[in-house]
Amino acid sequence: MPAADAGGTPDPLRRLTLADLRRRTSMKWRTYEPDVLPLWVAEMDVPLAEPVAEALTEAVRLGDTGYPAGTVYADALRDFARHRWDWDFPASRTALVPDVMLGIVEVLKLVTGPGDAVVVNCPVYPPFYQFVRHLGRRVIEAPLDAAGRLDPAALESAFARATEGGRRAAYLLCSPHNPTGTVHTEDELADVAARAAARGVRVVADEIHAPLVLPGARHVPYLTVPGSETGFALLSASKAWNLAGLKAALAVAGSAAARELAAMPEEVGHGPSHLGVIAHTAALRHATGWLDSLLAGLDRNRRLLGELLTRLLPGVRHRPGEGTFLAWLDCRALGLGDDPAAAFLDRGRVALNSGLPFGTGGAGHVRLNLATSPEILQEAVRRMASAVPDTGRRTREDP
16 A cells, blocks of 8 residues: 555555656656656656646636636635745735746846846756846856855855945845755844845745755745845745646735835736646645645655665765755765766666756756655666766775
8 A cells, every 4th residue: 555644645656657657748758768767857756636636627627728817826825824834925915927937037027137146046946047147137156055055154245246336136045945955944044134135135035845845844934034025935836736737826025025026017927827726726725635645755755765875875975855855966976077967867777957057066966856656766776876886886984
């Protein structure tokens, strides 16, 4: 029988076989050849939560496939946030956007202009670089510290550079952090708010992974910390319930930023899918038990990955993440060069994300997607080990 959480809901990560998954036509399962195990892009190997499937089926039966309307999504997110994170906000301080990254772009248009700077914490989600530069803004890096946490000195320096000459600037905060899985503390976020306010930097928090915080950590919404009133947050149910193909997200403004968010062009709200809004609303309102079962399964996989690396790839440095379903692996001791993902794909037939597009600090690293079955995870690490020369499998203490 599949593992289940305390409430008896089966672990979604144990519901599908490899044969089931290979029938999928999404990016994760169609980018590489059929013999490759894909543990890269942020899609989960889970069935759709039943309440979400039911809501979509009913909408299709009714032909309810028009344009989205109203605040049902914002109301559902508010109730979810109030219950999970003790965060309350009115629907009037939200805006419906197509997805989190496009929402970030629209918010950055509100608070910065062409040539202005956007600060990011590297290594970080590659689209932060791509979308910001495509928007005509400059990226300034503020590297995470050696423990993978926010570095106050690096932020202070980056904020100073970003605002030189009195220019406007923004800070694109990833919370929880992708790829490291770091969950920022209340004190860390309050420090961010104070430093940003002192320099006039506008904080835009990507909180798409917020529901995916594992046991032992707690997500703190950025807009709940003192001094965050001029900030913004972008949220979606897409990552936690595997709804990337059903586009919908929300931008939330701090109390002092509501007028700016209200100035977002009306046409931005035409981009989300009505079926996406229906699916995300159903997830937030009716599929929280499914989410809890997923989190328990991800925690088991997090521990399993640690055990597998210790046994099969002890040369890999890995600090287990507190959130997301992603693992950031330091493979520099394996002798595979700056892009170990290429070797794991060519020699082991496992697809991982190369660390290079994640910016400074990404060389020699890979990002691995934990949201799969334990059996696939075990096979993937076994294949990774087979791609490494014998010397790369020794621990640093080996002679």
